Amino acid sequence: MERGNLKEVAEAIKDAKIVVALTGAGISTESGIPDFRSKNGLWSRFNINEYGYIDNIISNPAKVWKMLRSLINDLKDAKPNPAHIALAKMEEKGYLHAIITQNVDSLHQKAGSKNVVEFHGNFREAICLQCRKIYPIEYALRQEIPRCECGGLLKPNAVFFGEPIERDVLIKSFGYTENCNVMLVVGTSAMVYPAAQLPVMAKQNGAMIVEINEEPSMIAGIADHSFYGKAGEILPKLASLL
Numbered sequence: 001m002e003r004g005n006l007k008e009v010a011e012a013i014k015d016a017k018i019v020v021a022l023t024g025a026g027i028s029t030e031s032g033i034p035d036f037r038s039k040n041g042l043w044s045r046f047n048i049n050e051y052g053y054i055d056n057i058i059s060n061p062a063k064v065w066k067m068l069r070s071l072i073n074d075l076k077d078a079k080p081n082p083a084h085i086a087l088a089k090m091e092e093k094g095y096l097h098a099i100i101t102q103n104v105d106s107l108h109q110k111a112g113s114k115n116v117v118e119f120h121g122n123f124r125e126a127i128c129l130q131c132r133k134i135y136p137i138e139y140a141l142r143q144e145i146p147r148c149e150c151g152g153l154l155k156p157n158a159v160f161f162g163e164p165i166e167r168d169v170l171i172k173s174f175g176y177t178e179n180c181n182v183m184l185v186v187g188t189s190a191m192v193y194p195a196a197q198l199p200v201m202a203k204q205n206g207a208m209i210v211e212i213n214e215e216p217s218m219i220a221g222i223a224d225h226s227f228y229g230k231a232g233e234i235l236p237k238l239a240s241l242l
């Protein structure tokens with residue numbers, strides 16, 4: 001059941017010192033990027049146990065990179081949608097201080113957002129599993145089994161299953177979460193830990209939680225305002241009230 005008042009949310013944002021948005025795959029589906037876990041998502045086409053884990057890329061890099069290549073190509077053509085653009089405009093006007101995104105598609109940056117914490121890393125870069133040197137992803141795409149100058153295997157600079165979240169990313173995310181007065185939770189069912197902790201932590205610290213999702217998620221239980229529908233329609237409406 002929808003229970004949200006956009007005007008109240010806009011007023012809270014105007015009064016807030018710190019406003020943070022936590023975004024997930026749902027914000028990018030309107031840009032044509034399938035949600036990893038949905039019916040047509042990545043993990044319905046590729047077995048997560050053969051492609052999703054860090055051990056998979058180490059034991060069979062040619063196979064996993066073949067899938068990554070097509071995924072990265074899909075991402076390259078994707079364009080930010082009105083939801084990404086509304087968040088970028090809110091930041092520009094001083095009403096949004098940070099985006100914590102679970103997405104690796106760089107669409108927030110393409111929309112013009114500046115302060116983006118990439119919780120699960122990104123697909124713009126590749127990183128060496130041996131020496132941690134970072135390359136533009138194009139460097140890796142030129143090789144069938146991408147390798148670093150040091151001989152180590154390269155992987156996209158994104159978090160695979162079985163890998164920890166980067167320490168500085170966690171510190172930044174928890175910092176924004178503890179200090180925000182309003183948290184917009186957009187396009188995420190917040191089921192994957194540790195990202196799932198963030199709205200709960202924000203709520204415990206007194207923040208207003210605003211859920212914007214296609215359908216009710218586990219966030220609904222703690223949300224002060226919930227809006228169900230397309231983020232590309234709801235966020236521009238919110239931005240227009242600021």
Ligand SMILES: [Zn+2]
Nearest residue numbers: 128131148150
């Ligand atoms: Zn290396």
